[in-house]
Structure formats: C-alpha cells, structure tokens
Amino acid sequence: MTESYDVVIVGAGFAGLTAARELSRRGYSVLQLEARDRMGGRTWTDERFxxxxxxGGTWVHWLQPHTWSEITRYDLAVVASPTAQQVRWIAGGQVRxxxxxxxxxxxxxxHNALLRDALKWFPRPYEPLSNPDLGEIDGQCILDRFxxxxxxxxxxxxxxxxxxxxFSAPPELCALTQALRWCAAASGDWQLMDDSTSTYRIATGTRSLAEGIHADSTADLRLGQVVRRISQDAAGAVVVTADSRTYAARQVIVTVPVNALAGIDFEPAxxxxxxxxVAERLASxxxxxxxxxxGEVEPFTAxxxxxxxxxxxxxxxxxxxPDGDTxxxxxxxxxxxxxxxxxxxxTNAVHRWRDDLEILEVTGHHWVADEFSRETxxxxxxxxxxxxxxxLQAGHGLVRFAGSDYATAWAGFIDGAIESGLRTAATVHRTFQSITR
Known part of the structure; x- marks a missing residue:
C-alpha cells in the first residue's frame, strides 16, 4: 500500500527538521524518513566518558544568523570552550x-595574505556565485595560494x-574559494571567522536544538527508514525504502550529503x-x-x-x-x-605534541565510513x-536538495543546514502556490 503526502523529506538533520517544521506549519502533509535511529544527522550529542x-557538528555563534535565530527561538544558552594557556605547534619536525x-x-x-580578498570575490556571501570572475580562482587549492x-x-x-x-581534508583538495567564503561570511575578518567556528557550543548539546525544532513540527517522523529509490514522472514522485515501503509525494526534499547520494537510485537519473x-565527491x-x-591538564591548543x-x-x-580526567x-x-x-x-599522534600525557580512552564516529554521510x-x-x-541548488525535477552541502553561506556548519532548509521549504511552498493559482 502506498501512502501519499504533499512532501516527503529524506533525512532528519537540521535541514530536514527545519524544512519539515516550515512546511507542516503551513498546512502541508509532510512525511520525514530518517535512516538512523535518531535525529540530528551529522550532529549527534552522545553520552561518552x-x-x-x-x-559531529558542535560550534555556533551569533555571526551565524540562522543558527542564532533558532537558539533564541528555543531559549537555549551557549558556553565557551576553555581558554588555552599555551599553544603547541609542530613545524620541521620540532615542537614549538x-x-x-x-x-x-x-x-x-x-591568514591576512590568504584571506585578504574574501570580500572582493564574495561581496555578498549569500550570493556566492554573484561574482562573474569567480572562475579565475576557483580552480586553485590552498597549496597554490600559499x-x-x-x-x-x-x-x-x-x-x-x-x-x-x-577543511577536514588533505590540503591539495582544499579549494581556495571555500576558505574565502568562510571569511566573507564573517565580514571579511579572519579573527571573527575563527571565533565563529570553534568558540561557543550549545550548553545542552546540539540535540536540544534539534528537539526544539522537531517539537514545533507536525510532520510524521519515522526513524530507521532507509530510502533506496526515488522515481518521478508527470504524476508525481514515489519514494521507496529498503524494506520496500512506498510513499507518493508531490515534492521530495533530499537532505542526504552529496557524498552519500550514490546510495539512492534516482529515476530518471x-x-x-x-x-x-556525486562521482567526484566533496573534499571532506x-x-x-x-x-x-x-588527571588535570592545563588547557592548551595544538x-x-x-x-x-x-x-x-x-x-x-x-x-x-580530585580524581578527574581531562x-x-x-x-x-x-x-x-x-x-x-x-x-x-x-596516542601516537598526541604524543608528537606531548609525550607526557597518559591517554586512557579515545572515542569518535567514523563519518566517512558511515553510509548515510560519507563525509564530515x-x-x-x-x-x-x-x-x-x-x-545542486536547482534540484532534479520534483526533487529538491537541502543541507549544509547545498548552502549559500556558512556551508559546512549547522547554520548552512538551517539556511538551506528554510530556502528549500520556501521554494516548495512557492511551487505549490503556483500550481493552485
């Protein structure tokens, strides 16, 4: 039996949650299918240590407008990461x-030399392709510039x-334009950029923001639903899950990262x-x-x-x-x-900075091996x-793409995901309005 909805959203990260809230509150019937057993996508607050x-994603800032608006909406607090007392860095094999x-x-x-032209190339960060001469530098990686x-x-x-x-990537894969986009989003000031990207986190975790957005949505969220096929024709779109459930939709929003889109069969291609x-993959x-x-270790950055x-x-x-660990x-x-x-x-990597530290445990999530992300x-x-x-922003017929991968400014951050979810929901709403006129 095929269930029918106005919109099916694939994924429940911040883009999917935002789009689901916006569209369901406008009165559309919305089904949200999430492959994992939790919301959040590449943000994940988990109990460890x-x-x-x-x-996954952590840091937020008031210079990231969409994130800060949501933090304000749900009355959340932020806390600062510890202030380093020293910096250790390695060059030429020596620790300084x-x-x-x-x-x-x-x-x-x-930093000044690398980023000085950020506003020249991206005078309006939310219109990243507005400079007609951007192709002159887009082929360069940061190694070229340095x-x-x-x-x-x-x-x-x-x-x-x-x-x-x-970049979360080897330097030869790091596009100069991506570095400039980050700086332009912070008004062309690299120190503001640094403060915006690694200083403040939500006191109650990113989970609390995801839960706040979801609580304002009337979308039908179903976890553990892996989408394997999306087909479309003149009659509409059909979404098929790994357990062969089918859902019909007038519009589909896919919030899967670019590197993981290969896991879905699209018809037409x-x-x-x-x-x-998708074939080339992003750098991450x-x-x-x-x-x-x-034990207690004086705060430092390396x-x-x-x-x-x-x-x-x-x-x-x-x-x-007295017996705590850092x-x-x-x-x-x-x-x-x-x-x-x-x-x-x-432990070996940490000891290159300080071999006096006793590493007790390590933990993480292998996002690149995760079939639903394939990237950080x-x-x-x-x-x-x-x-x-x-x-990517134009989409594929009845299928729209949303997520930090598809954002205009602050791509790579929670802010980009929320912005993309808002924009995509507005596009879908506008499409429905044009059909009913």
Missing amino acids: GRQLEM VESPADFRARITPG GQLDLADEDRELQIGIWAEH LPPLIGAA RGLKTWIKVR YAPASNGLTWLRSEFPATG IFVAFGPDAAVLDPNDLAGV WPMLQPGQLTSYLAA
Whole structure:
C-alpha cells in the first residue's frame, strides 16, 4: 500500500527538521524518513566518558544568523570552550611552544595574505556565485595560494596544517574559494571567522536544538527508514525504502550529503552536473576524536602539519574532582590514515605534541565510513563551487536538495543546514502556490 503526502523529506538533520517544521506549519502533509535511529544527522550529542559529547557538528555563534535565530527561538544558552594557556605547534619536525597572543601574531600575516580578498570575490556571501570572475580562482587549492606567499617555510607548513584541519581534508583538495567564503561570511575578518567556528557550543548539546525544532513540527517522523529509490514522472514522485515501503509525494526534499547520494537510485537519473559532483565527491574525508587524558591538564591548543594523523587538538572539558580526567577534542584530515577510535594511533599522534600525557580512552564516529554521510562537514574541492553549486541548488525535477552541502553561506556548519532548509521549504511552498493559482 502506498501512502501519499504533499512532501516527503529524506533525512532528519537540521535541514530536514527545519524544512519539515516550515512546511507542516503551513498546512502541508509532510512525511520525514530518517535512516538512523535518531535525529540530528551529522550532529549527534552522545553520552561518552560520562559526559555529553558532540560526535559531529558542535560550534555556533551569533555571526551565524540562522543558527542564532533558532537558539533564541528555543531559549537555549551557549558556553565557551576553555581558554588555552599555551599553544603547541609542530613545524620541521620540532615542537614549538608559544603564548596564545604570540601564536596569533605569528599566524596573522599568513591568514591576512590568504584571506585578504574574501570580500572582493564574495561581496555578498549569500550570493556566492554573484561574482562573474569567480572562475579565475576557483580552480586553485590552498597549496597554490600559499605557494605564492612570501612566508617562512615553518609558517607555511603551519598554515597548511591549520587549513587541512579547517577543511577536514588533505590540503591539495582544499579549494581556495571555500576558505574565502568562510571569511566573507564573517565580514571579511579572519579573527571573527575563527571565533565563529570553534568558540561557543550549545550548553545542552546540539540535540536540544534539534528537539526544539522537531517539537514545533507536525510532520510524521519515522526513524530507521532507509530510502533506496526515488522515481518521478508527470504524476508525481514515489519514494521507496529498503524494506520496500512506498510513499507518493508531490515534492521530495533530499537532505542526504552529496557524498552519500550514490546510495539512492534516482529515476530518471540525476542531471549530469549533479551526477558528476556525486562521482567526484566533496573534499571532506577527515576525522573527529575525543580523548580522555589522566588527571588535570592545563588547557592548551595544538597544531600539526597535514601529514600528522591529527592536525588540531584542544582541551575541551577540564578535570572535575580530585580524581578527574581531562577531555580533549581533536581533528585530522584523513580518516583513511587514522581511525577516530584507534587508541594506539591517536596516542601516537598526541604524543608528537606531548609525550607526557597518559591517554586512557579515545572515542569518535567514523563519518566517512558511515553510509548515510560519507563525509564530515562538507567542504569543496577546487572547481566545485562554480561547476556544481548552482545545479545542486536547482534540484532534479520534483526533487529538491537541502543541507549544509547545498548552502549559500556558512556551508559546512549547522547554520548552512538551517539556511538551506528554510530556502528549500520556501521554494516548495512557492511551487505549490503556483500550481493552485
């Protein structure tokens, strides 16, 4: 038996939850199918190490307008991550130690040089393709740009490692335009960009924001429903799950990440440009891991070259009580090189910064191996912005795509997912209005 709805939404991450809320509150019948046994997508607040840890997306900021609006709507609080007392970084195989102020002064010239033209290329961040000359630089990766800058070898190595972490990808896959888009979204100020991307988290976890949005929706959310096929013709669209359930819809919104779209059979096939994006894959292929260290450790931040298994590490939860342990969070550019749950491998990477730390446990989620994501946060390879974004946002007939992968500004963040969900819901509503006139 086929159930019929105005809209079927595939996925219950922030884009899907937002679109479901907006459309159901407008009176449309909405079915939401989520493959996992939880909401949130690539955000996931889970109980580990006796704490609520964010296994995926974490940081939010008032410069991210859509996220902050939702935080305000649901009366949520944010807390700051601990302030580092020192910075440790590796270059030329040597560990250097500096104060946070000295480290910021060190990276300022390189960051300024890399990002100085952000507003030239992206004068209106929410119209990322508005500059007709964007193709002149979209083929460049950050290695190309750093090769043009007059930096000392150790500073260039440091900068490349920083951006490999930002991209969750090896540096040769990191599009210069993606770095510029991030900075443009923060009004062209790289220090604001840094503050916006790794300083504040929701006190009650990203789960609380997802639950708030869902509670305002009347959509029918069904978990554990894996969508395998979406077909469409003049009569409408049909969505088929792995257990052969079928659902008819006037419109379908797919919030699956680009790298995971290959898991759905589309009939007719995806347009050539969208198919090419799926085949090429986005840059993201890194890892996030949580690390429990014995005892109390003074807060510090650490950076390493892209060749290290981990390129960034920071104290995130201080030790509590006399026998407490310190919790660190760390990122690396390639999950094929280091598994986030590999205690020995993670310990080896951490010991390159400090071999006096006793690593007790590590935990993470292998997002790249997860069939429903196949990536961490979405980041673009050189050429993908001008080649694919417009086609991905245009959709495929009755099928629309929404998610941080398809966002205009703040792509790669919760804000991008919410923005995309809002935009896509508005497009679907406008389509329905035009049909009924």
